[in-house]
Amino acid sequence: xxxxxxxxxxxxxxxxxxxxxxxxxxxxxxxxxxxxxxxxxxxxxxxxxxxxxxxxxxxxxxxxxxxxxxxxxxxxxxxxxxxxxxxxxxxxxxxxxxxxxxxxxxxxxxxxxxxxxxxxxxxxxxxxxxxxxxxxxxxxxxxxxxxxxxxxxxxxxxxxxxxxxxxxxxxxxxxxxxxxxxxxxxxxxxxxxxxxxxxxxxxxxxxxxxxxxxxxxxxxxxxxxxxxxxxxxxxxxxxxxxxxxxxxxxxxxxxxxxxxxxxxxxxxxxxxxxxxxxxxxxxxxxxxxxxxxxxxxxxxxxxxxxxxxxxxxxxxxxxxxxxxxxxxxxxxxxxxxxxxxxxxxxxxxxxxxxxxxxxxxxxxxxxxxxxxxxxxxxxxxxxxxxxxxxxxxxxxxxxxxxxxxxxxxxxxxxxxxxxxxxxxxxxxxxxxxxxxxxxxxxxxxxxxxxxxxxxxxxxxxxxxxxxxxxxxxxxxxxxxxxxxxxxxxxxxxxxxxxxxxxxxxxxxxxxxxxxxxxxxxxxxxxxxxxxxxxxxxxxxxxxxxxxxxxxxxxxxxxxxxxxxxxxxxxxxxxxxxxxxxxxxxxxxxxxxxxxxxxxxxxxxxxxxxxxxxxxxxxxxxxxxxxxxxxxxxxxxxxxxxxxxxxxxxxxxxxxxxxxxxxxxxxxxxxxxxxxxxxxxxxxxxxxxxxxxxxxxxxxxxxxxxxxxxxxxxxxxxxxxxxxxxxxxxxxxxxxxxxxxxxxxxxxxxxxxxxxxxxxxxxxxxxxxxxxxxxxxxxxxxxxxxxxxxxxxxxxxxxxxxxxxxxxxxxxxxxxxxxxxxxxxxxxxxxxxxxxxxxxxxxxxxxxxxxxxxxxxx
Ligand code: BES
Ligand code: ZN
Numbered sequence: 001x002x003x004x005x006x007x008x009x010x011x012x013x014x015x016x017x018x019x020x021x022x023x024x025x026x027x028x029x030x031x032x033x034x035x036x037x038x039x040x041x042x043x044x045x046x047x048x049x050x051x052x053x054x055x056x057x058x059x060x061x062x063x064x065x066x067x068x069x070x071x072x073x074x075x076x077x078x079x080x081x082x083x084x085x086x087x088x089x090x091x092x093x094x095x096x097x098x099x100x101x102x103x104x105x106x107x108x109x110x111x112x113x114x115x116x117x118x119x120x121x122x123x124x125x126x127x128x129x130x131x132x133x134x135x136x137x138x139x140x141x142x143x144x145x146x147x148x149x150x151x152x153x154x155x156x157x158x159x160x161x162x163x164x165x166x167x168x169x170x171x172x173x174x175x176x177x178x179x180x181x182x183x184x185x186x187x188x189x190x191x192x193x194x195x196x197x198x199x200x201x202x203x204x205x206x207x208x209x210x211x212x213x214x215x216x217x218x219x220x221x222x223x224x225x226x227x228x229x230x231x232x233x234x235x236x237x238x239x240x241x242x243x244x245x246x247x248x249x250x251x252x253x254x255x256x257x258x259x260x261x262x263x264x265x266x267x268x269x270x271x272x273x274x275x276x277x278x279x280x281x282x283x284x285x286x287x288x289x290x291x292x293x294x295x296x297x298x299x300x301x302x303x304x305x306x307x308x309x310x311x312x313x314x315x316x317x318x319x320x321x322x323x324x325x326x327x328x329x330x331x332x333x334x335x336x337x338x339x340x341x342x343x344x345x346x347x348x349x350x351x352x353x354x355x356x357x358x359x360x361x362x363x364x365x366x367x368x369x370x371x372x373x374x375x376x377x378x379x380x381x382x383x384x385x386x387x388x389x390x391x392x393x394x395x396x397x398x399x400x401x402x403x404x405x406x407x408x409x410x411x412x413x414x415x416x417x418x419x420x421x422x423x424x425x426x427x428x429x430x431x432x433x434x435x436x437x438x439x440x441x442x443x444x445x446x447x448x449x450x451x452x453x454x455x456x457x458x459x460x461x462x463x464x465x466x467x468x469x470x471x472x473x474x475x476x477x478x479x480x481x482x483x484x485x486x487x488x489x490x491x492x493x494x495x496x497x498x499x500x501x502x503x504x505x506x507x508x509x510x511x512x513x514x515x516x517x518x519x520x521x522x523x524x525x526x527x528x529x530x531x532x533x534x535x536x537x538x539x540x541x542x543x544x545x546x547x548x549x550x551x552x553x554x555x556x557x558x559x560x561x562x563x564x565x566x567x568x569x570x571x572x573x574x575x576x577x578x579x580x581x582x583x584x585x586x587x588x589x590x591x592x593x594x595x596x597x598x599x600x601x602x603x604x605x606x607x608x609x610x611x612x613x614x615x616x617x618x619x620x621x622x623x624x625x626x627x628x629x630x631x632x633x634x635x636x637x638x639x640x641x642x643x644x645x646x647x648x649x650x651x652x653x654x655x656x657x658x659x660x661x662x663x664x665x666x667x668x669x670x671x672x673x674x675x676x677x678x679x680x681x682x683x684x685x686x687x688x689x690x691x692x693x694x695x696x697x698x699x700x701x702x703x704x705x706x707x708x709x710x711x712x713x714x715x716x717x718x719x720x721x722x723x724x725x726x727x728x729x730x731x732x733x734x735x736x737x738x739x740x741x742x743x744x745x746x747x748x749x750x751x752x753x754x755x756x757x758x759x760x761x762x763x764x765x766x767x768x769x770x771x772x773x774x775x776x777x778x779x780x781x782x783x784x785x786x787x788x789x790x791x792x793x794x795x796x797x798x799x800x801x802x803x804x805x806x807x808x809x810x811x812x813x814x815x816x817x818x819x820x821x822x823x824x825x826x827x828x829x830x831x832x833x834x835x836x837x838x839x840x841x842x843x844x845x846x847x848x849x850x851x852x853x854x855x856x857x
Pocket of ligand 2: 300304322323326
């Protein structure tokens with residue numbers, strides 16, 4: 001993402017180590033929602049020989065007092081914005097500050113803020129400067145001692161990072177607690193919480209025999225729904241010991257659930273703060289997918305204790321060093337819990353839908369960006385998911401033992417330090433990885449395309465494969481990337497003729513010969529999605545049918561079926577439905593295996609999402625894509641309806657069963673139901689409504705509600721009403737009610753969204769609710785794109801309203817409007833015009849301005 005000219009940018013090339021370090025911080029917060037006083041003593045030390053002043057970042061805070069070595073210093077009267085520059089004579093000094101904060105008025109949810117009666121902090125990436133003037137950069141690591149003081153009745157629980165040293169009552173109904181964190185950390189990992197919270201306790205005994213207290217905090221009424229999060233935490237701790245040899249390093253580990261949170265969760269040292277939706281989950285109120293997401297997020301934040309906290313990032317350009325690596329680590333954990341293949345299929349689907357799309361649009365950027373205007377806008381799928389794919393490739397090249405040794409080396413060498421991508425690569429290189437080649441992946445934006453051509457010579461029984469890589473997005477001088485690219489050749493009857501599991505492309509052009517290939521083979525390329533690349537051209541449907549039937553590698557077989565459907569859909573968008581016949585034959589064969597591997601069959605049978613089909617076009621026509629996909633769904637129903645009904649009746653998972661098989665059966669049943677509802681048919685509607693009423697778990701309830709949400713049947717309104725009435729007092733569940741209606745393909749959806757925005761339970765200050773309704777609608781490919789641009793206008797109204805409250809929320813919400821270049825008219829022009837209207841609005845936040853101006857280019 002290049003940056004808008006009129007916003008100041010930071011560049012990786014300009015990195016300089018800090019002039020001043022802060023070995024120790026003493027922070028004292030006297031908490032009150034209306035007026036909090038923050039008093040701090042920073043011990044500062046000059047680093048190296050220079051005479052430059054101490055610079056403290058400060059934003060939107062009211063400085064009341066400032067002393068250096070006990071002597072008052074003058075400062076701008078009201079609020080220090082931007083920077084506080086302090087010339088200091090000696091090598092060391094003590095800087096004392098007194099700051100006034102207004103957490104109740106903080107709607108940005110960055111720094112110190114209030115949510116649901118509690119007070120809490122969010123500091124990553126640059127939020128600490130909204131609490132205290134401080135060198136708010138990740139390469140300044142301090143030892144922290146924190147004192148909290150608050151009203152004992154309103155805030156009986158006080159938490160901060162590290163060990164609690166003391167606590168006690170004070171006069172006037174107040175109380176205090178003092179914490180010491182023995183592990184030096186940058187300011188972005190600071191956290192505190194004060195509130196009236198209940199707690200679930202457990203313990204974990206580490207590999208070396210230390211007992212760790214585990215505490216999950218939530219509102220009293222929610223604590224019953226935290227058991228799954230606790231189980232996930234213990235499983236993650238055991239996994240990190242077993243697979244990465246990483247042990248936890250404090251006596252306690254806290255997770256706090258909050259309702260108002262900008263992200264999923266945050267890895268503050270020893271005190272993770274979570275969006276409530278990633279903590280509160282049981283089978284009655286969360287789907288299987290929600291429960292899996294909770295496990296993944298809990299593991300992700302726990303794994304940061306090593307990849308992020310013990311070893312942190314030198315600067316924010318290195319963000320993928322902690323995020324990409326930690327995503328890879330949480331993926332391995334999730335793959336270890338159930339079917340690894342199915343989990344990987346879900347991961348690859350998400351990568352294609354979000355990261356490939358990002359990499360082909362105006363917000364594309366390298367995994368390690370070279371410049372940014374607003375760092376909050378770089379917590380992207382590219383930094384996270386493409387970053388994880390790069391690590392996966394490196395781990396695959398090294399193999400499990402050497403990768404483990406390389407990670408051990410990285411953690412040992414960098415422990416307690418702020419590291420760079422080069423440091424990580426150096427550890428990999430020490431175990432034999434060609435890290436200079438892999439470093440290229442961090443520097444280029446864009447998804448590489450590998451063009452394959454296979455020539456068979458019957459006379460000699462040989463096949464020659466030529467592979468050419470290109471990445472136009474990366475510019476003409478882009479170096480070729482190391483592309484891990486396993487291939488296999490199959491005969492028409494499915495016999496494996498040849499394979500090369502270790503193939504890696506290093507040059508622009510690679511040629512390989514296979515001997516012993518008697519008949520014309522079918523190529524299976526990039527098996528197992530070993531590299532995040534696009535393979536071109538798409539194989540013929542005949543070839544894909546062979547692979548869909550015979551590829552033994554599950555991901556490749558899934559891939560063949562998806563490409564087969566995609567190929568048929570691309571023709572269907574142009575009005576030619578002839579490809580549906582081959583899809584039906586292949587899908588029928590896939591369905592035969594439903595009882596053996598229901599989860600795999602479910603994923604494989606699901607036609608590619610409309611957004612994914614859109615990616616296959618230079619210019620997408622959303623209504624035509626929707627219509628084509630609906631025709632394919634109806635063709636599947638017409639051709640396989642008997643089968644689908646048989647499975648519908650035979651598939652009866654036990655609601656209490658959380659095994660991979662039971663989850664797979666529930667998933668399959670949901671997908672079967674959605675196909676049965678491809679026509680508004682009485683029997684299917686009755687089945688869906690019955691499924692809703694008798695649902696043993698939220699998984700069944702949601703698949704029924706989603707299926708009904710698109711229909712015109714009276715049962716739809718009845719189910720929605722029942723859902724609302726059952727869950728009106730559970731905000732995380734009620735979000736689903738908003739989201740399902742926003743995602744409906746019915747023609748009246750936009751009107752429904754307008755109405756829901758006026759519902760008494762709609763609150764644009766709550767990021768979850770705003771996303772459920774408004775982002776839910778913007779991702780609705782069928783109704784967001786209407787011929788008069790009303791859908792785009794609806795989104796921009798909410799973006800502008802959100803921007804006044806919470807710029808980060810607005811900057812995320814606006815992103816669907818940046819896709820205009822990839823849409824046919826009138827959609828592209830209408831969308832661009834809407835984005836221009838947003839850009840022209842005076843007084844936009846930096847966060848939003850950064851995205852809209854980049855999105856207009
Ligand atoms: N460090 C991030 C939280 C964060 C995100 C801080 C964006 C500042 C800006 C945390 O570790 C994280 O990555 N959370 C993810 C969930 C995770 C499972 C990928 C999130 O919040 O979306
Ligand atoms: Zn993270």
